[in-house]
Amino acid sequence: MIDLRLLRDDPERVRASQRARGEDPAVVDALLAADEQRRAAVTRADGLRADQKAASQAVRAASEEDRPAVLERAKALAAEVKEAEAKQAEADATLRAAQLAVPNVVLDGVPAGGEQDFVVLEQVGEIPTYDFPGLDHLDLGTALGAIDTERGAKVSGSRFAFLTGWGALLELALINLAMGSAVQAGYNPVIAPALVRPEAMEGTGFLGAHAAEVYKLEADDLYLVGTSEVPLAAFHSGEVLEDLPYRYAGFSSCFRREAGSHGKDTRGIIRVHQFDKVEMFCLVDPAEAEAEHQRLLANEKAFLSALEIPFRVIEVAAGDLGSSAARKYDCEAWLPSQERWLELTSTSNCTDFQARRLGIRSRGASGLAPVATLNGTLCAIGRTIAVLLEVHQRADGSVHVPEVLRPYLAGRKELLPQ
């Protein structure tokens, strides 16, 4: 949710942000108009309420003979108030809708344009080459007895998979490695609920453009989260925080309908309906947000480097940002079977946009103000397993185990086909 004061003071900045995103700047002017109308409605209703309050007191004070006339007046005012309040409620709803239609203002330096207009910031490691044909992660995983998508489909449908044997152990290894390094870096570990109320989903902005992506349990009015960013962000909703920053590393299963991605990444476990993820989430002073964002990115890079995965870092263009994000970096790993870069992690600076809607504030020099929230993937486990298998495969079908994972995998230096 955008700051209405910023909007009033500098609407052109918001319009420019809209243009950078390739979205309609007219929503900015619609919001300005809605804001003005709401303020007019509030002023009128407040005034009438003040009159009615006085009239109501007068009823009590009135003498026996004055009473009927005074009561009449109070009743008339009550009707007027009711009508003015209805108009105010309408203006409030219009304002809210207009406010939800305006995404966060992008930060300086974010490249304008859409999905293909990203900027590559750096590449870590070389694109690997292999002097043997090579298998994709599903063939490798099947041979290792680590991934079973056929039975996943039989039991749950397409885009579901079982992780078995080394696959299951690899998942646990990655969770432990991710959580361990997060704790070491000062993040508070959290196991988060995967089912949340509508308010949590709405407050984090996932019921907007991405509503079709979200699973809903109709009978219980609960949603399955697509990322633990949702419960982590909602964790402190409505609170006043002291002693910023707060840093969390949340583990949860993630559920996505993948409604708009028919035919995309259908093979293997790159894009599935259910996967597990360790997500970092930070609440900081808005002045510290950009520095915190760099920290998150650094953590992501360190994690991928430790897994000996070659990757590149891109800055996502304005049009490809989520509505809450003001800047976003993705780390993309090289996927040998498809000879392309695949998004493994993503970190967004949401400035105070998300916190404003969730009511997460802290006491600053000028009173209570929304904090800044940031999120970043530490490890999306399924995809990381897919990349690990492909990148570290060898001609004989075995897979090299990076040193950092060995303590969690009974010291194994390689995984062998069964």
Place this chain on the structure above:
RNA sequence: GGAGGCGUCGCCUAGUCCGGUCUAUGGCGCCGCACUGCUAAUGCGGUUUGGGUCUCAAGCCCAUCGGGAGUUCAAAUCUCCCCGCCUCCGCCA
């Protein structure tokens, strides 16, 4: 799932039966000032949050007693729905 109890401006608390200066009581904590050799103690004042108005300063106004709706001239107080917590029973990994 069944029965009962509870939710008050940071924390605790009065008020709710029987609607009206509730403009929400008192204590603790916190902030300021005074007093004091320092600390403590004491005294005085302040201390929810959001919004509106305004030279965005003071001031004034409106809302806010878990959330929402209703009844009424008037709701912390009455009615209904929802949320949360507690106790007991049932069921359960």
